[in-house]
Amino acid sequence: MIELDFSKSVDGLLPAIVQDDTTGEVLMLAYINQKSWQKTLETGKAHYWSRSRKSLWLKGESSGNLQMIKDIYVDCDQDTVVFKVEQIGGAACHKGYRSCFFRRVCGSELVVQGQPVFDPAKVYG
Secondary structure (H helix, E strand, O other), X not given: OOOOXXXXXXXXXXEEEEEEOOOOXXXXXXXXXXXXXXXXXXXXXXXXXXXXXXXXXXOOOOOOOOEEEEEEEEOOOOOOEEEEEEEOOOOOOOOOOOOXXXXXXEOOEEEEOOOOOOOHHHXXX
């Protein structure tokens, strides 16, 4: 298995930048530990470590918005990865937007870009 340098991590977590494989759009930033890294490599589906739930998390297990791994890039220090994914279901963000980066800094304000793809209250209850 490809080893990442988890010794440089905080709490055993490394950043995973997630991009749409076709457009290059940045969809989200998440964190991986050794277990989620192994599951991602084994299954071809993006797995992360949920810092809030403190558990392994298959992206889309609740919403159906899975991320199928198309390519993985590892940085020069082997402590950050880029997952190039096919975003199933159209939305990566738990707030219903395609990307977690749906707000743009405009002067002293954050301006929402685009419309939600789904209603989080209906999906997550």
